[in-house]
Amino acid sequence: MAQGSSCWGCFQSLVDIHLKLADILPLLDIKYWQAVVDYKLKDLEGYPDKSIAVGFYEGMARTEEDIHLLKVMREKCQTLISFGSCSCFGGIPGMANFSDIEQCYDTKFRHNKTVNGGSVPSVNVPPITDVVRPNTDYTQFDVYLPGCPPTSKLILTAVTALLEGKPLELPPHTVCHYCNREKKETPISEIIRPYVGKADVKRCLLEQGYICMGPSTWGLCEGQCVNKGATCRGCFGPSPPIMKDHGAATISMLGTYAPIDPDKIVAQVKDPLGTFYRFDYATSHLGRIRIKHEEAKRRRK
Amino acid sequence: MPEEKTIHIDPVTRLEGHGALTIKLGPGNKVKDVQFNIGSTRFFEQFLVGRPMEEVPRIAPRICGICPEPHHLASVKAVEAAWDVKPPPAAIKLRRLLIEAKQLSSHAIHFYALAAPDFVFGPFADPSVRNVVGVLKHLPDVAVQAIKLMEFGQELCRDIAAKAIHPATAIPGGMLNSLKEEERDKWLKAVPAMLDNIQKTVDLAKKVVNLYLDVIMKVAVTPTYYVGLSNKGVLDIYDGTIHVMDPSGKMVADFEPEEYTKYWGEYVSDHSYATHIYYKPAGYPAGVWRANTLARCNIADRMATPLADAALKEMRALIGRPSHHTFAYHYARIVEMVQAAESIKKLLEDPDIVSTDVKLSDVQPKAGEGVGVVEAPRGTCLHNYECDDQGIVTKANIIVATNHNIGGIEKSLMDAAKLIFEQDGLKKLKLPQPLVKT
Numbered sequence: 001m002a003q004g005s006s007c008w009g010c011f012q013s014l015v016d017i018h019l020k021l022a023d024i025l026p027l028l029d030i031k032y033w034q035a036v037v038d039y040k041l042k043d044l045e046g047y048p049d050k051s052i053a054v055g056f057y058e059g060m061a062r063t064e065e066d067i068h069l070l071k072v073m074r075e076k077c078q079t080l081i082s083f084g085s086c087s088c089f090g091g092i093p094g095m096a097n098f099s100d101i102e103q104c105y106d107t108k109f110r111h112n113k114t115v116n117g118g119s120v121p122s123v124n125v126p127p128i129t130d131v132v133r134p135n136t137d138y139t140q141f142d143v144y145l146p147g148c149p150p151t152s153k154l155i156l157t158a159v160t161a162l163l164e165g166k167p168l169e170l171p172p173h174t175v176c177h178y179c180n181r182e183k184k185e186t187p188i189s190e191i192i193r194p195y196v197g198k199a200d201v202k203r204c205l206l207e208q209g210y211i212c213m214g215p216s217t218w219g220l221c222e223g224q225c226v227n228k229g230a231t232c233r234g235c236f237g238p239s240p241p242i243m244k245d246h247g248a249a250t251i252s253m254l255g256t257y258a259p260i261d262p263d264k265i266v267a268q269v270k271d272p273l274g275t276f277y278r279f280d281y282a283t284s285h286l287g288r289i290r291i292k293h294e295e296a297k298r299r300r301k
Numbered sequence: 302m303p304e305e306k307t308i309h310i311d312p313v314t315r316l317e318g319h320g321a322l323t324i325k326l327g328p329g330n331k332v333k334d335v336q337f338n339i340g341s342t343r344f345f346e347q348f349l350v351g352r353p354m355e356e357v358p359r360i361a362p363r364i365c366g367i368c369p370e371p372h373h374l375a376s377v378k379a380v381e382a383a384w385d386v387k388p389p390p391a392a393i394k395l396r397r398l399l400i401e402a403k404q405l406s407s408h409a410i411h412f413y414a415l416a417a418p419d420f421v422f423g424p425f426a427d428p429s430v431r432n433v434v435g436v437l438k439h440l441p442d443v444a445v446q447a448i449k450l451m452e453f454g455q456e457l458c459r460d461i462a463a464k465a466i467h468p469a470t471a472i473p474g475g476m477l478n479s480l481k482e483e484e485r486d487k488w489l490k491a492v493p494a495m496l497d498n499i500q501k502t503v504d505l506a507k508k509v510v511n512l513y514l515d516v517i518m519k520v521a522v523t524p525t526y527y528v529g530l531s532n533k534g535v536l537d538i539y540d541g542t543i544h545v546m547d548p549s550g551k552m553v554a555d556f557e558p559e560e561y562t563k564y565w566g567e568y569v570s571d572h573s574y575a576t577h578i579y580y581k582p583a584g585y586p587a588g589v590w591r592a593n594t595l596a597r598c599n600i601a602d603r604m605a606t607p608l609a610d611a612a613l614k615e616m617r618a619l620i621g622r623p624s625h626h627t628f629a630y631h632y633a634r635i636v637e638m639v640q641a642a643e644s645i646k647k648l649l650e651d652p653d654i655v656s657t658d659v660k661l662s663d664v665q666p667k668a669g670e671g672v673g674v675v676e677a678p679r680g681t682c683l684h685n686y687e688c689d690d691q692g693i694v695t696k697a698n699i700i701v702a703t704n705h706n707i708g709g710i711e712k713s714l715m716d717a718a719k720l721i722f723e724q725d726g727l728k729k730l731k732l733p734q735p736l737v738k739t
Binding site for chain 2: 003004005006007008009010011012013015016018019021022025026028030034035036037038039040041042062063065066091092093095096098099103104107108109112113114115118119121122123124125126128148149193194195196197198199224225227228229230233235270271273274275278
């Protein structure tokens with residue numbers, strides 16, 4: 001198990017299989033897992049190629065070290081799993097591509113409420129990449145387990161299949177398939193923000209006017225947010241085939257649900273980029289154009 | 302033997318996040334420099350700009366998957382402060398239950414999975430055994446009590462917030478989801494077994510403290526400032542004013558969260574992407590402070606619940622107040638775990654916890670600025686946003702718990718490195734026989 005730039009939520013979700021840990025962990029011969037065992041990067045680099053049966057890679061590639069770790073994991077592992085939405089699609093930190101890297105540095109190190117006049121650290125830290133490219137640009141994975149994070153149940157299903165040497169078959173449904181709310185196929189007259197009013201707990205949130213990405217999102221979560229009052233924000237990425245444009249799919253879905261004058265809809269949807277592309281900007285068509293734009297800008301400098 | 306030597310430890314293991322250590326030794330093993338190198342950053346403060354304020358509590362938790370609840374709640378409190386919104390009292394109780402549940406599971410994973418293997422197997426046991434899998438194999442009963450505590454905390458978070466990792470239900474004006482009566486009943490029924498596991502954890506911790514007392518009292522005893530929330534002298538992780546204690550134990554500041562820029566400095570080091578937060582009036586590095594369990598226990602006059610308060614008194618009798626003993630962070634973690642467990646019981650017994658009056662329906666965005674603060678397991682977590690009249694973020698400043706501790710980690714690492722390399726202190730330490738021999 002290796003981690004690029006990430007929050008470690010995928011790791012926590014694995015821990016959250018609870019007592020099943022007692023069955024599974026002792027079956028494993030752990031070769032690298034920095035949260036658990038004291039093996040160092042040099043240990044991992046020293047193993048023979050393809051000597052590790054299964055590797056999990058959590059996180060996105062924000063630094064040169066992340067990219068190196070990703071490549072080393074590919075060399076050493078027979079099966080490499082893209083673990084979580086950051087690893088699959090760039091995830092929430094992929095939204096850094098909305099800005100130029102210099103703007104990012106300004107806000108983080110140079111000028112903000114509590115920093116003033118700092119410089120970008122450069123001693124004993126790996127260089128930061130100018131733009132977030134998805135992990136799939138650097139290497140190939142054998143299995144994708146999206147989710148922010150993948151649910152503990154999904155992880156257990158995957159690990160069990162791997163231990164038994166069976167293929168991993170995942171249901172293709174969207175979030176709506178698992179949602180307990182009633183859909184009446186009524187058009188939306190107005191888009192409203194999630195703090196407005198009190199939602200009817202029995203009705204489809206989208207049909208009440210709250211933007212919900214359930215219809216375009218892979219339902220491996222089994223509808224955990226929508227069944228607890230919160231709209232879907234698309235954290236499992238698009239339904240299979242997963243490398244499609246999630247945001248474009250959501251916008252076209254919204255067109256069907258909300259036959260509202262385009263000018264009004266533009267005014268009512270406050271942040272289309274940060275809502276429809278929150279987890280998968282880096283792998284989307286739109287995000288690809290931005291990556292090319294940023295890289296061309298760098299080359300010119 | 303070469304005159305100068307650099308020791309590079311990469312990665313630092315059994316912590317959450319990306320870290321490496323660099324220790325530079327000069328002639329005669331003199332410790333010249335230590336660095337804690339945090340090797341990544343993701344620029345949340347930049348990409349939160351442009352997002353609607355109410356969406357930020359659903360984005361910001363991705364800063365940390367181990368402690369997303371504190372981020373979720375500090376974030377929603379910041380939005381509510383900016384929009385001048387006061388959620389219903391039952392919503393606050395639900396949020397308190399959420400953060401206490403997280404405190405319980407986070408402290409359990411830290412104590413059992415990250416820290417305990419060194420104490421159980423001894424610090425020099427082989428890495429292949431000295432880990433949580435080793436605990437599972439050699440001490441299955443201990444492992445099961447750990448897993449059950451983590452399960453209690455994480456699953457309770459899930460019932461409240463839809464997801465334990467990256468919670469979804471706190472919204473400006475309250476909560477999108479109330480706790481159902483049958484869920485409350487289920488958790489109340491599970492409380493006695495949970496408290497029993499807490500007692501076993503306390504017993505184990507006391508045993509470890511006694512065995513390793515020489516290490517606690519001698520390694521990395523590092524005077525620093527301390528920062529943390531306290532609510533009229535009581536340790537409170539959801540609300541209160543921010544306190545600062547100086548290395549002598551004197552309280553030098555007590556202020557409302559929105560005044561933080563007067564007291565909090567953020568130092569950008571050249572060797573870490575994580576900035577170092579410090580006590581601004583004292584300057585850097587003199588004002589280096591630490592947050593987290595021991596800091597909160599140093600700052601609080603007393604705990605909020607009876608068993609935890611007794612545990613705090615017992616700890617103070619042994620190591621004093623303020624305690625600068627870095628290894629006592631584990632001890633303070635146990636004291637706080639007791640408070641989390643007792644608070645969970647108390648909140649579950651409160652009839653309001655199943656109230657459905659948990660969300661306002663007339664919230665309106667307005668231009669302004671808000672600061673939200675809670676205590677994350679590893680320290681004070683602060684979110685500060687500015688927004689326009691549509692409620693769109695125009696500026697964000699976030700101070701995460703860990704950054705309070707980086708300067709302190711380097712200071713304590715320097716003390717530990719001097720003890721080991723300059724004074725050959727490792728040999729003089731009284732180390733016990735491992736609880737489990739391998």
